[in-house]
Amino acid sequence: MFKKLITPIQLWLLSRGQCVGCGMPLAKANSVKHSESTNKITCSCGRIFIYDTQKRSYRRALFSEI
Numbered sequence: 001m002f003k004k005l006i007t008p009i010q011l012w013l014l015s016r017g018q019c020v021g022c023g024m025p026l027a028k029a030n031s032v033k034h035s036e037s038t039n040k041i042t043c044s045c046g047r048i049f050i051y052d053t054q055k056r057s058y059r060r061a062l063f064s065e066i
């Protein structure tokens with residue numbers, strides 16, 4: 001259930017900085033520092049993303065990062 005394939009629509013949403021689940025702008029979501037160049041973003045719907053502050057891009061968090 002957790003491990004869904006990422007669809008092109010989800011990639012498109014992520015590229016726009018929006019949650020793949022609820023569409024909320026991730027800039028408004030809760031953000032904590034995760035490593036040197038990444039932030040961990042927790043959306044209000046519970047999905048977790050990693051924001052790369054150097055590439056300025058979002059991706060889904062891996063199991064090991066949660």
Ligand SMILES: [Zn+2]
Nearest residue numbers: 019022043045
């Ligand atoms: Zn969401």
